Amino acid sequence: MEQTIQPAIRIRDLSYRYRGQETLALDGVDLEVAEGEFVVVMGPSGAGKSTLCASLNGLIPHFFRGRMEGEVEVRGRSTRDGKVGEFAREVGLVFQDFEAQLFSTNVALEVAFGPENFQVEREEMVRRVESVLGRVRLEGFEGRQPATLSGGQKQRLAIASVLAIEPRILCLDEPTTDLDPLGKLGVFEIAEELRNRDDVTLIVVEHETEETLEADRIVILREGKIIADRPAREVLRDVDLLEESRIMPLQVTRFFRQMGLWEAQLPLTPAEGIVEFKRRGWRIDPERHRELVAADEAREGRYGEPLIEVEGLTHRYPNGVVALEGVDMTVRRGEFLAVLGQNGSGKTTLVKHFNGLLKPSGGTVRVEGEETTRQGIRRLGQTVGYVFQNPDHQIFSDTVFDEVAFGPKIRGMQESDINERVSEALAAVGLSGYEKEDPFGLTKGERQRVAVASVLAVRPEVLILDEPTTGLDYAEQRSMMDLVKRLNESGSTIIAVTHTMWVVAEYAHRAAVIKDGRMILSGTVREVFAKEEILRDASLRPPHIVSMGNSLGSTVLTVEELIRVTEPGPKGEVE
């Protein structure tokens, strides 16, 4: 009688401390997940989300040396009682870093890898490869090299390679980080289908709130403890809880919350929001909306002289692939430009022309009036600073000071000048006092800042940031972008390549949309986000609040803007 319904996962009082660490990664976690349930785990960086995932198939305690207390049971069996390999049959684990989990030279072999280890017969393997690739929509890709797939395809392949083991429980650790909006959608569609059709139990770690709407439950972790474990829609309505937990609340929900609605009434999606907005008889004040547009226009008028002028830029890679074709654009002093487009659209190729890393195959790029081909990377580096996506691709020094001083030093500056530049740059990124720290010991967000500081130390006019918010949690993203905004306000011209749409809406002034190497849209962010159709064509989706505004006939960029232009009707106060 005691086990009428066996939960898929039962975690009792689980604590874990990594070797050499002072704090607990997990601290007294209790969690049950029923068969067929869809649970989303959220929380800021370092909350213990990945540790929780690793405890599900026995990687903790078997793989890491550390101290585990408490019990994890997978379908009634304690993970202490078997090898990782045995639990891997039950629990499929897909890691955040999908590059690091693809081992094979072609797609079919990648999918067959798990079954090979479990000594599945070859005929059965062939069947599984076919069926699993169908489920993740990678039919016909069997012979492709995983390295040649797009980010979204790679992530789907990583999922397929785990599905081929036919686990009953699937755990995805931040499956959509680094994917463009279309790639994200693809992953979630597959997750939905797995759950509906195959009754797979799903545990997904996610930091983008907009992606969690379909979950049954949301579990919030903070500092190794579970601080909330409730039905998804209930948690999503608890705006205060989310903000305290450094998770971005849904914009539509936040809007209605700030307009004074009670928690239980709060709509979650743009569609629900529009219904509620209209039901209450609210309307948008056209006069106040015109003020917003006028402010945009005034800002447009304040920019300085053109710094970067691009004319008819075409770029062809040595293998003949045309990455850019006929791009014209001008960036003026003081702008904050966002360059948008799906993975592989050519946006990074475009900005790499601005500091001379790439040379045009056709057309010209002029920086401060002179063609980049005549200036050389070293000289251009003084004018145009480039912060690469992954800070680990440039950090090599022992201390933060040395890292930031590298640029000025290599340009032969005096020691006193160098010291001044370093303190100035570190102050700008909010890392004063970190001079002697070891850059490799900092968090990802802090390393990102060190990378920005090391570019700032050369005092460039223009700062290019490639995906500055990838891999950061909400609070870190905010503080990173607040920093960029301050730099812009104190005179730097900013060009940011990104696919985090709310960042564009809240921070950028202008946007350019690249699709298949051509610029299909450019203008103020408001103008660009108004054209939702064209954006969708480029696999982009504006943030919820923008969509809602668009449906109401006026493009707003932030929750605050929508509040400013909303005229609550008489019914607003009644309830």
Add this chain to the structure above:
Amino acid sequence: MKEAFTMWRHTQMVVLVALSAAIYAAVLIPFKGFAIIPGFTEIRPANVFPFVFGLLFGPAGAWGAAIGNLIGDFFGTLGIGSIFGFVGNFFLGFIPYKMWGAFFRRGENMEPTVNTGKKLAVYIAISILASAVCADWIAWFNDLIGFVPFAALGSIITVNNAVAGIVLGPILLLVLYPRVKRWGLLWTEIMRPDEVSAARFQTLGNLLMWVGGIGALVVGLAIGLGIYDQGFAAAGFAPTAGGAGGAAIGLALLPFLALIVVASFLLGGREQVEAAEEEAGAPRVR
């Protein structure tokens, strides 16, 4: 030597072999153009990696160096010479971690980095020895099969390896050691003491390795250069004076190479794993 085989049980060690090999090969390839003896050896800043890999990843670093060099050959120079390129580079990664423990007393801090004068001195000495042993194998084999005379290859490989190791190694080790340790990827943290050779004949092994490694190089160079004046051959070193220099070097070096192999089995390594274990306190779960 035991740990070079038992290490394959650990998934992390297998991955470290693959990653070390890939890094080594990837950095070797762009320098293929900067040849010293074209096709045989180039200016190789990448050659710092076997020392660093060896000290940090132990046997995984040694296999990584061997495989990495082989893959480097895949990009243009795969040939019969690749066989002893494999062996030589294995020793380039093997000797550093194997010899390291022999220079420290039990209880003394033996973390493989160069933060003290003594450690730096040990590092430099070991780098030179490892370079020589690597050169011994490669040059001996290439001479034996009649590709390149020992004297030409032996000295160049020794100097080339040692320069990269001594110029870049300390910088890299100082920066990398604390990180690799933080990530829990030091070989002494991944492997268990009983999987590693005990250090019973540590001192003898240390001595024999020096005699074998440096001896082979000196004798090989002497015979190779001595062919002009026959003096060395007349002194009775070369079994058949004059006629077959190739066979002379091939045979005269054999005892020294045998010493290297014997020393490899005598040297320990367990003491380093035990020291790491003590420092960490609790033994691992597995």
Add this chain to the structure above:
Amino acid sequence: MDPFLYLDRDTFVHRLDPRTKMLLLVGAFVLTFLFVNPLYQLVVFAVVIVFGAIARSLVNLKRIWFILVMVGLMTVILWSIFASGETPLFWFVEREAVLYGVAIALRIDITIIAGMIFLSTTRNEEIATGLVRIGIPYRFAFAISTALRLVPTIAATGSTIGQAQRSRGLDLESGNLIQRIRKNTPLLIPVFVSTIRSTNVFSMALESKGFGASPERTYFLQLSMGRRDALVLLMFAVLLAAALALRFAGYGGLEGFSR
């Protein structure tokens, strides 16, 4: 750019079992080691080139011709200096030593070209599977094939890192040898760190897919030695036997040469 030599073509040689090709490679090494006479080496050279032509792989010579020429030249020069013979040619160099150098140059180039043909016609995963089938332990073969696969990835990372450091002002082109070697630290450290950092995730992903779950495993990729393989091996065995017979009959040596 794809740094691998493999050429995706459908030729007779491509279709051979990788184990057959490994045997042929070893056979080519043996063949070229039999002779020290440059004329005989030329014949072996021709055999290898014809085989390469059948495999439609000679296009890769474009990528390694410089190495081949340099290896050849250096070998001739080295042996002219280090070896001796009977017939003086000029200064202290003798004719036999030069001839020997030429033979060795051909021999080295032959082994490199044979290696090139092997790599041009055999996929990485075929090499790995072939290694397992000839008795190499799976984990060792896995490490080799993973390393092979990762090289282009790391090369790409390396080039990104190079771009990042150059745009910060790093200039690798100037300075003396030691300075230039030292200037590589801003490249080598990030290459190392960003690659090694993934070790744990990589290992966890492997174990999560059952790596090492049981001592045995099955294989998706099938290898089978067919009639074609037998035929090629037979032909090659005959060739080798003929060459051996020739050598033992005293042909293909070099008179008057000594080291």
